[in-house]
Amino acid sequence: LTRKSHESMKKVQELQPHMEKLRNEHKDNPHKLNKEMMELYKKYNVNPMGGCLPLLLQMPIFIALYQALMRSLDLRGARFLWIKDLSMPDAVHLPFTMPVLGNSINILPILMAGAMVFQQKIAMQRGSATSSPQAKQQQQMMIMMPVLFLFIMYSFPSGLVLYWLTNTVLTMCEQRAIMHA
DSSP states (O other): OHHHHHHHHHHHHHTHHHHHHHHHHTTTOHHHHHHHHHHHHHHTTOOGGGGTHHHHHTHHHHHHHHHHHHHOSTTTTOOBTTBSOTTSOOEEEEEEEETTTEEEEEHHHHHHHHHHHHHHHHHHHSSOOSOOHHHHHHHHHHHHHHHHHHHHHTTSOHHHHHHHHHHHHHHHHHHHHHHTO
16 A cells, blocks of 8 residues: 555656646636646546555554554553553653653654654655745645654554554655655
8 A cells, every 4th residue: 555655656746847837827727727637647647646545544554553552451561672561652761850751751752753754855855846835835744744743642552653663664665665766
């Protein structure tokens, strides 16, 4: 699913010059612009939703893993590297107290946010280098999404964050292979 998503996003990125040209030609007529865009997608056999749909199909796995980690007694106390319990956040105790976090910090969500930033930088390498509104919006999302995920997943079970981190790292590798192919 991830490979299909990245291949679709690569095709859409390759069409960016054509799409920008259409936006400039039909900026006053959104109906005509949408029609021309659909024709462009048909001509090059590109599905604009192809990048998102496979990711949405993975959401039930994510939710099921969350539920399993929260409710499974077999997974309680399961250790991995420095993590003492995969069903709990991976709190590493600090010798000092921080204002918001207290005397412990969760390492995996921070690693995951960093990996997400790096993944998005890889994705934008082949993207348009223009200063279009779409490029500016992507830049903002590149900053906001990892921060949002950091806050959301900071207190999640470490097994779930580890899954997301591993998925992100593997996706980065696959993304690099697809982009350089």
